[in-house]
Amino acid sequence: MSLILRRLTARFQTGNLIVRTCSTDKDAPEFDMENPFEKEKLQCVLCKHKIEADYKNVKLLSQFQSPYTGRIYGKHITGLCTKQQELVEKEIVKAQSAGLMGTYVKDPHFFEDPELFNADKPIRPHRF
Amino acid sequence: MIAYELMILYRLMPKPELRTALKRTSETIFQKGGIIRKLENLGTRDLPFKISVHGVVYNKADYFLFEFNAPPSSIASLFDEYIRDVDVVRRRLYKKTEPVGFECTLDNEMKPPPYRNDVLNLIEQAKSQQGKPKFEYNTNLDHYPFQK
Numbered sequence: 001m002s003l004i005l006r007r008l009t010a011r012f013q014t015g016n017l018i019v020r021t022c023s024t025d026k027d028a029p030e031f032d033m034e035n036p037f038e039k040e041k042l043q044c045v046l047c048k049h050k051i052e053a054d055y056k057n058v059k060l061l062s063q064f065q066s067p068y069t070g071r072i073y074g075k076h077i078t079g080l081c082t083k084q085q086e087l088v089e090k091e092i093v094k095a096q097s098a099g100l101m102g103t104y105v106k107d108p109h110f111f112e113d114p115e116l117f118n119a120d121k122p123i124r125p126h127r128f
Numbered sequence: 129m130i131a132y133e134l135m136i137l138y139r140l141m142p143k144p145e146l147r148t149a150l151k152r153t154s155e156t157i158f159q160k161g162g163i164i165r166k167l168e169n170l171g172t173r174d175l176p177f178k179i180s181v182h183g184v185v186y187n188k189a190d191y192f193l194f195e196f197n198a199p200p201s202s203i204a205s206l207f208d209e210y211i212r213d214v215d216v217v218r219r220r221l222y223k224k225t226e227p228v229g230f231e232c233t234l235d236n237e238m239k240p241p242p243y244r245n246d247v248l249n250l251i252e253q254a255k256s257q258q259g260k261p262k263f264e265y266n267t268n269l270d271h272y273p274f275q276k
Binding site: 041042043044047048052055056079080081082083084094096097098099100101102103104105107123 | 135170175177189191193230231234235238
């Protein structure tokens with residue numbers, strides 16, 4: 001009986017003694033830090049360079065126009081965000097209405113302009 | 129008064145005639161109680177498409193840009209007045225737009241559908257059942273009285 005008691009008391013004593021603290025551990029990782037492996041946020045061309053589409057800037061607007069049909073490319077081709085695409089389309093319609101930009105043809109002066117996107121490789125597939 | 133932009137195309141004219149035409153357009157703005165802020169010559173250009181006005185077809189035009197402030201009530205009459213001018217090939221009035229601040233959402237749009245905000249909104253809309261009318265018989269009965 002006395003042996004069992006002695007063992008129990010010993011266990012209680014040791015239970016009180018074992019205290020683990022992490023404060024002294026300098027190598028422990030901090031889990032409240034930001035994810036260091038997070039990828040950089042994607043941005044569209046116009047947002048990245050902070051360009052605003054304007055109906056007088058025909059050189060810029062005609063880059064979003066097909067050289068074959070003069071139609072405006074969709075956002076699955078241009079790679080613009082929804083808002084920018086909406087603004088660009090609005091400005092193109094304004095420019096066409098004001099007689100600055102063609103509706104069926106792209107100005108041949110702008111054929112050599114650098115391509116912002118590849119029309120043959122859309123981000124999402126065509127619906128036709 | 130609101131800031132407007134007037135994009136106006138004149139037919140090709142010798143300088144003195146063009147000057148009088150410009151004076152005419154600016155004076156109409158002043159008559160309506162407007163103030164001209166800027167007058168810009170955008171040069172003589174080929175039109176992107178032929179324009180026929182006043183019974184003549186034009187392939188070239190002189191481009192001018194007026195920036196002015198005018199009461200909005202006068203805009204309709206201004207617009208009307210310019211087309212009655214024989215020297216004017218085309219005119220368009222636009223409100224001067226302020227740059228709108230917004231964040232690029234391309235990153236979110238490139239995610240697979242169940243993570244896109246627009247798809248999530250659609251799912252939520254479908255869940256809430258809002259705007260989905262449920263047919264009611266309006267008979268104050270808890271059952272349908274006739275044979276179905």
